[in-house]
Amino acid sequence: MDREKVSLYTQRIITSPFWVLVGKEVRDHIKSIRFNILMVIILLTCIGSLYAALTQVRDVANNIEAGEELYLYLKIFTISGENGTLPPFVTFISFLGPLLGIAMGFDAINSEKNNKTLLRIMSQPIPRDYLILAKFTGSLFVIAFLVIMLGTLIFSLGILIMGIPPTFEEFIRVFVYLIMIIVYIGFWLALSILFSILFKQAATSALSGIAIWLFFSVFYSILVNLLVTASVPDQLFQDAQGANQDKITTYMRLSPNYLFSEITTVLLNPGFRTLGPVTMEQAKGAIPSPLAINESLMIVWPQFIGILALSTICFLIAYTIFMRQEIRS
Amino acid sequence: MTKVIEITNVVKKYKEVTAVNQLNLTIQKGEIYGLLGPNGAGKSTTIFMLLGLTEPTEGELFIEGISPTKRPIEVKKKVGFLPDHVGVYEDLSGFENIILTARLNGFTRKEAELKADELLQQVGLSHAKHKKAGKYSRGMKQRLGLADTLIKEPSIVIMDEPTLGIDPKGIQEFLQMIKELSVEKGITILLSSHHLHQVQQICDRVGIFVKGELLAEGDLDTLQQQLLDKHTFQYEIDTKESSDRVESFLQTKYPKLRTSVYEGKLHVTTKQKDNGNLVKTLINDGGFHLLSFRPMSYGLDDIYQQYFQGGDDLGSREG
Numbered sequence: 001m002d003r004e005k006v007s008l009y010t011q012r013i014i015t016s017p018f019w020v021l022v023g024k025e026v027r028d029h030i031k032s033i034r035f036n037i038l039m040v041i042i043l044l045t046c047i048g049s050l051y052a053a054l055t056q057v058r059d060v061a062n063n064i065e066a067g068e069e070l071y072l073y074l075k076i077f078t079i080s081g082e083n084g085t086l087p088p089f090v091t092f093i094s095f096l097g098p099l100l101g102i103a104m105g106f107d108a109i110n111s112e113k114n115n116k117t118l119l120r121i122m123s124q125p126i127p128r129d130y131l132i133l134a135k136f137t138g139s140l141f142v143i144a145f146l147v148i149m150l151g152t153l154i155f156s157l158g159i160l161i162m163g164i165p166p167t168f169e170e171f172i173r174v175f176v177y178l179i180m181i182i183v184y185i186g187f188w189l190a191l192s193i194l195f196s197i198l199f200k201q202a203a204t205s206a207l208s209g210i211a212i213w214l215f216f217s218v219f220y221s222i223l224v225n226l227l228v229t230a231s232v233p234d235q236l237f238q239d240a241q242g243a244n245q246d247k248i249t250t251y252m253r254l255s256p257n258y259l260f261s262e263i264t265t266v267l268l269n270p271g272f273r274t275l276g277p278v279t280m281e282q283a284k285g286a287i288p289s290p291l292a293i294n295e296s297l298m299i300v301w302p303q304f305i306g307i308l309a310l311s312t313i314c315f316l317i318a319y320t321i322f323m324r325q326e327i328r329s
Numbered sequence: 330m331t332k333v334i335e336i337t338n339v340v341k342k343y344k345e346v347t348a349v350n351q352l353n354l355t356i357q358k359g360e361i362y363g364l365l366g367p368n369g370a371g372k373s374t375t376i377f378m379l380l381g382l383t384e385p386t387e388g389e390l391f392i393e394g395i396s397p398t399k400r401p402i403e404v405k406k407k408v409g410f411l412p413d414h415v416g417v418y419e420d421l422s423g424f425e426n427i428i429l430t431a432r433l434n435g436f437t438r439k440e441a442e443l444k445a446d447e448l449l450q451q452v453g454l455s456h457a458k459h460k461k462a463g464k465y466s467r468g469m470k471q472r473l474g475l476a477d478t479l480i481k482e483p484s485i486v487i488m489d490e491p492t493l494g495i496d497p498k499g500i501q502e503f504l505q506m507i508k509e510l511s512v513e514k515g516i517t518i519l520l521s522s523h524h525l526h527q528v529q530q531i532c533d534r535v536g537i538f539v540k541g542e543l544l545a546e547g548d549l550d551t552l553q554q555q556l557l558d559k560h561t562f563q564y565e566i567d568t569k570e571s572s573d574r575v576e577s578f579l580q581t582k583y584p585k586l587r588t589s590v591y592e593g594k595l596h597v598t599t600k601q602k603d604n605g606n607l608v609k610t611l612i613n614d615g616g617f618h619l620l621s622f623r624p625m626s627y628g629l630d631d632i633y634q635q636y637f638q639g640g641d642d643l644g645s646r647e648g
Contacts, residue, residue: 017433020429116415125406125433
């Protein structure tokens with residue numbers, strides 16, 4: 001009886017118009033040249049950096065003193081190639097991830113509008129929000145699939161090359177990190193979907209997305225440093241200097257890129273005990289040992305909520321505008 | 330006869346502009362109703378309101394008793410909509426395109442495929458069903474659109490300038506298809522157009538729509554009568570003498586007569602039918618050399634032209 005109910009329920013989900021739209025979205029992405037090019041780029045760079053890291057990992061392991069935990073799998077993500085020829089995986093992902101998000105969303109709504117397919121979908125008996133929800137869900141599915149695939153690829157390559165299986169803690173840390181990547185890319189996806197609603201031309205919307213991405217990844221830190229140092233009269237006093245540093249960190253945390261980099265650091269370096277500046281008094285008496293997984297998670301919790309909140313805000317604005325927009329062009 | 334579409338006192342304003350003004354319209358089951366009017370007359374706005382895609386500023390609309398403003402999804406289950414430019418997913422084949430629509434209407438994949446096959450056969454696209462829809466010609470896209478509209482098994486089909494941009498032969502085939510649809514499946518059809526001849530061919534009733542107002546409505550005969558003022562008669566007089574002279578002569582003789590000179594000929598408008606007096610007066614009293622005298626009548630074509638060209642004047646006068 002229960003099984004029947006379940007099968008009926010799944011049947012209803014499969015035939016529900018929402019999942020039909022999600023399915024179409026997923027299929028469109030997988031078939032699109034744009035996504036495939038990006039996927040190949042991400043795969044190639046990641047495999048390249050992984051290869052470099054795996055060849056280096058022996059030296060790293062040699063340097064670890066006896067009795068210390070190895071965390072080799074976390075190292076794979078963070079160590080760069082010989083003489084720094086190839087940046088580590090985390091750098092690549094924090095660089096290419098937003099690009100992937102932007103690329104998947106920048107023409108979500110405006111292409112439907114320009115193609116007049118929006119009108120066709122809207123004249124079917126489905127609620128209006130199905131379309132935008134399906135766009136977001138479908139793209140996020142594809143992103144999640146790609147990221148999880150990368151993660152499992154790393155584990156399997158690691159086992160193949162190093163011959164050491166990952167510990168449970170390493171697995172959890174990497175898994176949480178992968179989920180963070182998905183959420184982070186989700187933010188850029190929501191932002192670019194917002195732009196796809198605001199701008200009629202796909203090119204305008206893509207460029208706006210890229211402009212914001214560039215702003216946060218390059219100019220924002222320069223701007224914050226400039227403004228904060230300019231606002232403090234001089235740096236003679238240590239107190240002022242500390243306050244200065246605090247201020248910079250606070251302002252930097254408005255940037256999703258910075259939040260994500262903090263998450264990455266804490267999750268993949270168990271040795272990181274805190275984020276931001278630490279005074280001598282605070283550090284005094286601390287035992288220099290790696291943090292347990294739940295403690296690391298506690299440190300990045302605010303950062304995670306920050307990124308989630310930013311994505312939600314972007315998506316909500318997009319949703320509201322879309323629901324109120326006139327369908328006719 | 331049951332009322333399928335009911336529009337009462339609908340007003341739609343966009344900021345300053347009134348797109349639709351106090352529209353009243355009823356369409357019966359199984360009818361083909363043509364909404365005829367120039368571009369920007371408010372035809373599309375009316376259609377969008379019927380589909381629940383735009384809300385009226387005032388007034389009410391009902392489709393089979395359901396208000397599209399309040400319950401758009403139920404209305405969209407019954408109503409198929411064919412826009413002037415059918416939007417197709419260019420990367421999908423024509424077949425896949427209409428299967429998507431079918432599945433959005435709650436059909437399973439299997440049902441959808443069966444129906445899609447049948448409909449594509451009907452609209453004559455079976456040969457190209459696996460071709461990418463982006464490669465379809467304009468006429469093919471429009472036929473695909475028709476299949477797309479029909480796959481949800483609608484009881485009403487609304488078409489907004491469905492023949493726009495199709496070649497003449499294609500138009501004929503398309504109109505034929507629409508006609509058959511109405512007869513075979515008993516579907517009520519509302520179509521908007523600015524082509525009188527197309528509307529004339531297939532519509533049971535026509536409404537002339539100018540500047541957001543329905544000026545005249547009915548089948549073609551009553552329309553003709555409505556538009557022609559029954560109590561005025563017009564005659565064209567051609568004489569050897571100059572028309573101006575004839576005009577001044579007639580003006581002194583009958584001060585109430587309305588006259589005008591058009592292309593060298595005199596046009597006379599009277600309130601009653603002429604019983605030969607006019608000619609008699611012209612020849613006997615005026616001594617003119619009468620070349621021709623003929624009563625003028627307007628065809629629907631002329632009237633329609635008049636509405637279109639002088640649309641502004643007529644529209645504002647009526648309003």
